[in-house]
Amino acid sequence: MSMAVTQTPKKSSRVLRYIGFVAMPLLVVVWSLIDLSLGKELVEWIPYLASGFSMNILITICAVTLGTTAGVVLGLMQLAPFWFVRLPAQIYVQIFRNAPALVLIFATTYIFPFEIVMFGNYLPFPDWVKAVIGLAILSSAYIAEITRGAVLSIPTTQWEATKGLGFSRLQALRFVILPQCVRRSLPPWMNVASSMAMGTSLASLVGVHELMHAATDASTAVRRLDFTIIAYVVVMAAFFTLCYPIARLTRRLEQRFNAG
Amino acid sequence: MMTASPATDAAIVKLEDVHLSFGQTQVLKGIDLTINKGDAVSIIGPSGSGKSTILRCINALVTPQSGKITVAGTRVDQLTKESERIQLRKRVGIVFQQYNLFPHLTVLDNIVLAPTRILGADKTATVKLARELLEKVRLSEKADAYPGQLSGGQQQRVAIARALAMKPELVLFDEVTSALDPETVGEVLWVIRDLIRDGMTSILVTHEMRFAEEISDTVVFTENGRIVDHGSPQQIFHSTENPRIRQFVGGLSGGGRGAVRDGEGI
Ligand SMILES: Nc1ncnc2c1ncn2[C@@H]1O[C@H](COP(=O)(O)OP(=O)(O)O)[C@@H](O)[C@H]1O
Numbered sequence: 001m002s003m004a005v006t007q008t009p010k011k012s013s014r015v016l017r018y019i020g021f022v023a024m025p026l027l028v029v030v031w032s033l034i035d036l037s038l039g040k041e042l043v044e045w046i047p048y049l050a051s052g053f054s055m056n057i058l059i060t061i062c063a064v065t066l067g068t069t070a071g072v073v074l075g076l077m078q079l080a081p082f083w084f085v086r087l088p089a090q091i092y093v094q095i096f097r098n099a100p101a102l103v104l105i106f107a108t109t110y111i112f113p114f115e116i117v118m119f120g121n122y123l124p125f126p127d128w129v130k131a132v133i134g135l136a137i138l139s140s141a142y143i144a145e146i147t148r149g150a151v152l153s154i155p156t157t158q159w160e161a162t163k164g165l166g167f168s169r170l171q172a173l174r175f176v177i178l179p180q181c182v183r184r185s186l187p188p189w190m191n192v193a194s195s196m197a198m199g200t201s202l203a204s205l206v207g208v209h210e211l212m213h214a215a216t217d218a219s220t221a222v223r224r225l226d227f228t229i230i231a232y233v234v235v236m237a238a239f240f241t242l243c244y245p246i247a248r249l250t251r252r253l254e255q256r257f258n259a260g
Numbered sequence: 261m262m263t264a265s266p267a268t269d270a271a272i273v274k275l276e277d278v279h280l281s282f283g284q285t286q287v288l289k290g291i292d293l294t295i296n297k298g299d300a301v302s303i304i305g306p307s308g309s310g311k312s313t314i315l316r317c318i319n320a321l322v323t324p325q326s327g328k329i330t331v332a333g334t335r336v337d338q339l340t341k342e343s344e345r346i347q348l349r350k351r352v353g354i355v356f357q358q359y360n361l362f363p364h365l366t367v368l369d370n371i372v373l374a375p376t377r378i379l380g381a382d383k384t385a386t387v388k389l390a391r392e393l394l395e396k397v398r399l400s401e402k403a404d405a406y407p408g409q410l411s412g413g414q415q416q417r418v419a420i421a422r423a424l425a426m427k428p429e430l431v432l433f434d435e436v437t438s439a440l441d442p443e444t445v446g447e448v449l450w451v452i453r454d455l456i457r458d459g460m461t462s463i464l465v466t467h468e469m470r471f472a473e474e475i476s477d478t479v480v481f482t483e484n485g486r487i488v489d490h491g492s493p494q495q496i497f498h499s500t501e502n503p504r505i506r507q508f509v510g511g512l513s514g515g516g517r518g519a520v521r522d523g524e525g526i
């Protein structure tokens with residue numbers, strides 16, 4: 001019974017890896033070779049698609065980094081002993097945790113100005129940065145909940161032990177509680193990071209030049225059904241390779257923290 | 261008051277008429293207790309009689325509603341800020357029934373963490389001290405193990421070493437053998453006995469009657485939030501008139517768990 005339970009995720013991840021790294025690329029290559037005119041179009045458009053994809057990577061890294069940092073802080077604020085610290089964090093999390101990603105991306109795009117004035121200079125405020133902020137807000141709300149749950153899951157006897165040794169509350173968090181939370185939070189953190197990676201495709205809807213946007217451009221320009229299909233297969237494979245390293249990294253970290 | 265010693269300034273802990281309630285429940289109803297430097301004092305008594313609460317008052321984990329508490333020259337009852345209570349706790353070690361080691365750190369790091377991070381002690385010197393303490397609790401070979409790999413008795417000895425690494429002026433032990441398998445109780449009592457012989461001021465809440473009799477300078481019997489009697493082990497265990505104490509002591513040491521396991525087999 002427990003064998004079956006532990007094997008299922010492994011098996012499904014092997015199937016996914018097979019589809020992502022073998023089946024989809026194989027389909028693209030074989031199809032391109034059978035119909036060389038299609039292959040030629042694809043080769044011409046690959047650099048354009050790649051430049052779009054680099055934007056997805058950039059948005060993912062920025063949004064997850066920002067969201068994780070803000071989320072951990074917000075999660076701890078939700079547990080603060082003072083209501084004036086706790087309450088704003090609770091309200092923020094409750095509002096944004098339930099907001100759809102697309103709504104947040106639209107909101108940040110149209111609420112923020114296209115440039116900001118700083119020390120008398122006009123700095124451009126590009127759309128991709130607004131998408132980063134939209135996704136960072138969403139992920140920070142999720143990660144705040146993950147952090148709060150992880151801290152609460154640590155037995156109170158751990159707090160008691162630190163108190164007896166003369167730790168302040170913050171020192172206990174920093175040296176004893178949070179290090180133990182990291183391992184527990186990794187699997188849900190990975191889910192958030194992966195959904196943010198997927199969510200970057202929504203930025204195409206507010207005009208950010210990322211992979212989905214590039215693929216749409218390409219298929220409009222080429223006007224061939226088979227090219228359109230193959231272009232979106234490439235898009236799917238690319239999103240898969242974006243999420244796969246996140247899963248690998250999480251598993252590696254988990255093993256490292258498992259030593260304890 | 262408690263010993264014949266005339267020097268009240270030798271007292272390292274002094275509780276005077278301490279009253280404490282949690283909400284409506286009165287837990288301590290006027291506790292008077294004086295403990296001299298270098299003494300070993302055992303607190304015995306039925307469960308729920310306030311033994312742990314007395315210890316928690318001494319290192320400011322709880323604050324009584326009234327009464328005076330003086331610990332190593334500090335008026336604990338008058339501390340108003342958490343930072344002042346933290347200062348006191350750095351000087352008073354406490355070991356709990358559940359050893360509460362930090363599971364993500366090795367044995368050595370468990371011991372080194374508080375002195376280096378909280379007291380700001382030098383890392384190299386602290387590691388050296390930690391290794392000496394591990395030797396003292398006979399666990400040198402476990403320095404790099406994680407708590408999860410140790411038995412209960414071994415974890416509790418690490419917890420004692422962790423408390424000692426703060427170089428406390430006194431150590432409080434709250435039923436430190438109650439959660440242990442009977443086979444490992446002896447090894448922990450051994451370590452405490454050594455510590456008391458080295459002159460460490462120790463206050464023990466314990467159900468190990470034979471051990472309390474052997475190592476204590478004074479035994480205190482609590483019941484229902486009051487100290488019913490106190491005196492030398494001889495007085496409390498053998499010549500008390502109080503029927504409650506006789507019943508309690510007889511009931512416990514008559515059982516199989518009363519005997520001190522003298523550490524054979526360590
Ligand atoms: N934090 C607390 N809140 C409410 N009641 C408590 C708390 N801590 C202890 N008590 C109560 O105080 C009484 C004495 O507890 P304690 O000092 O732990 O007794 P002992 O250690 O002698 O078993 C018990 O009745 C217990 O239920």
Ligand SMILES: [Mg+2]
Nearest residue numbers: 311312313435
């Ligand atoms: Mg108790």
